[in-house]
Amino acid sequence: MLLGRLTVSYKAAAIVVNGKPIVALKDEQSARNVLESVKAHFAKFASHVGELLKEASFREKVEVKVMSIPAEIYAPTEGEAFKRLLEGGEKPLYHKVQRGEVAIAIARKYGIKLAELQRLNGGRDLNKLRIGELLLIKPGKPLLTVVTLHQQRVQEKLPFKEERKLAPHLPGGEVIVQRKGQEGLKEVIYEVRCENGIEVSRRVSSERVIKEPVSQIVVVGGGLHGRH
DSSP states (O other), rough: TTGOOOOOOOEEEEETTTEEEEEEEHHHHHHHHHHHHHHHHHHTTGGOOOOOSSEEEEEOOEEEEEEEEEEGGGGGSSSHHHHHHSSBOOOEEEEOTTTOOOOOHHHTTTTTHHHHHHHHTTOOTTTTTTTTTTTEEEBBBSSSSSEEEEEEEEEEEOOEEEEEEEEEEEETTTTEEOOOBBOEEEEEEEEEEEETTTTEEEEEEEEEEEEBOOOOEEEEESSSSSOO
């Protein structure tokens, strides 16, 4: 019978990723609201990296189209659609920092190395955790990739050089520090790229010396007779 081959379909505003509809809502505005919420979510998570240089974007080609959609991709609310986009592949795992917790203990709790915890939370000072702060333990697999570009300002030490002077009047082998070296300081501005809140690359945008290092001067005895 012809009736047996008929399927129920209806039109909705679909979020289309690289040509494939993945979630649909009742209207275009709702779909666009959800996309903006996803951008804002990951931009906020990466905010510790530094100032956002430009509006967050998607790595994939993302469109909103009114079209006939299969019933299983329809989301009745914006909240449900947001959750599907974030957790559709695999749900991310976060840890909420409690009083007295340290980074290495948190890493051990979840069976990961401290270096991996730092990579997942790049730009965050794991030596200065705040109560209530969220740390990413496992990134999950969102259905979209949000790209954010940040400007990060850091101060880095400049090592001092050592200058050696030969002093023939001093016994051979005698070493005297005539002037103690002092480290300098520079400000480095990095441009950091994050995908879904995780740092994927960085480059130096500019550098500025704040304090020049002071060379250490060492006098070395060159006399024929050493100390007895």
